[in-house]
Structures are given as C-alpha cells and as structure tokens.
Amino acid sequence: DIQMTQSPSSLSASVGDRLTITCRASQSISTYLNWYRQKPGKAPKLLIYASSSLQSGVPPRFSGSGSGTDFTLTISSLQPEDFATYYCQQSHSSPFTFGPGTTVDLK
Amino acid sequence: QLQLQESGPRLVKPSETLSLTCTVSGGSISSGSYFWGWIRQPPGKGLEWIASIYYSGSTYYNPSLKSRVTISVDRSKNQFSLRLNSVTAADTAVYYCARVRMVNATEDFDHWGQGTLVTVSS
DSSP: OOOEEEEOSEEEEOTTOOEEEEEEESSOOTTOEEEEEEOTTSOOEEEEETTTEEOTTOOTTEEEEEETTEEEEEESSOOGGGOSEEEEEEOSSSSOEEOOOEEEEEO | OOEEEEESOSEEOTTSOEEEEEEEESSOTTOTTEEEEEEEEOTTSOOEEEEEEETTSOEEEOTTTGGGEEEEEETTTTEEEEEEOSOOGGGOEEEEEEEEEEETTEEEEEEEOOOEEEEEOO
C-alpha cells in the first residue's frame, strides 16, 4: 500500500492568513493526488483533484501543486469556514489511501 | 443535484454482519463515468477506503478488508450496498458512501453521503 503522510498534523491560524499544508507519498504517485476539507460532523468535501485542478464550485483561494511524492495545498486567505481538517488522498493505485489529516484551528 | 443517502442498522453485535445501503438520487447509478464506493472513519480518526463498484458489477476492494466485505449494486433501485461480516468493535465508524469520479485516468470522491455512525457492541 502507498502510505500518505501530512505535515503539520495541526496548526493554529487567523482569518486572512495564508496556509500551506504538505502531503508526502511513500512512492511516486505522479499527480494522482486529491485534497478534501472536512468540517466537524460533516462528510469530506473535494477541493482539489489531480494535484492542482480546482473542483467545480470551490473558491479560488484554494490551490494545489506537486508531483511525484511531494504535494502542497495552499489557502491564500483563510476564511471562517476553513477551520476544519484537511486530508490528502492518493488515487495512483488501489487501495486508495488517505493522509492522517491536518487540523486547522483558530489562533 | 446528486444526493447520496446511507441507511441501515446503527447498532450491530460483535461477530454479526453490518449491512448498509446507499440510495442515489438526482442522477443514475448506471452512468458510465463513475464508480460508487464506501469509505469509513472511526470516531476521532482518519479515513479508510473500503470498496468500490461499477454499475456493471465490477468491484475492487481494500485488501485489508476484502475477506469480510461484499459490495453490490441494484440498478433498478439506484442503490448500492455494503456488507461487512464478522464485525468487531474496531469496525465502529462513520460509514460514508460516495461517488467515485474518473477524470483523465485519475479518480476522486466528488460527492459524499452525510455518513452514518455504526456502532459494534453487544
């Protein structure tokens, strides 16, 4: 199985901050990397697919980059609804695996 | 607007079988561009993909669960289902159904149900 790691595991931020979350795969996954945001008690929501493609309806403050084993999710200006947990997920090969999550809370 | 809704027992006894159904509305489960899948999340923990199925019946499973899992589809009802047998407390989780979109050889979970908490306890 491909193992996914994320850093940091948690961070504190303020509205308007610029954030970067990192995801690393245990082997090369090309650009087969997706990002999700999960608010407490809710289902995850797809933000970015194929490493850098913005999902329809997702605000452009979200962006993704990377290929191979190293990927980043950037939020250019944190909004109140962005205080949540973020997961990366690889779709290079079965079984699909998720990172452990990065929780963003209010500073 | 596509919606997915999980249904099934919320409490299952150890060693018994967990059975869930996902009802898809606002779209056809027989659309050729999508698989349909199950993902679970133990309380306070991360996400684990369980299995996916195509409308034709083609399936693929997470090897860690494959020996205990069956996923099936009922096109006439626009539903797909999950069965997990010989459950233990470790199978207590929120179970999500989701649409698996295939775009340019990549796959993602682009629509999710709200999730249902299934507790394994006697």
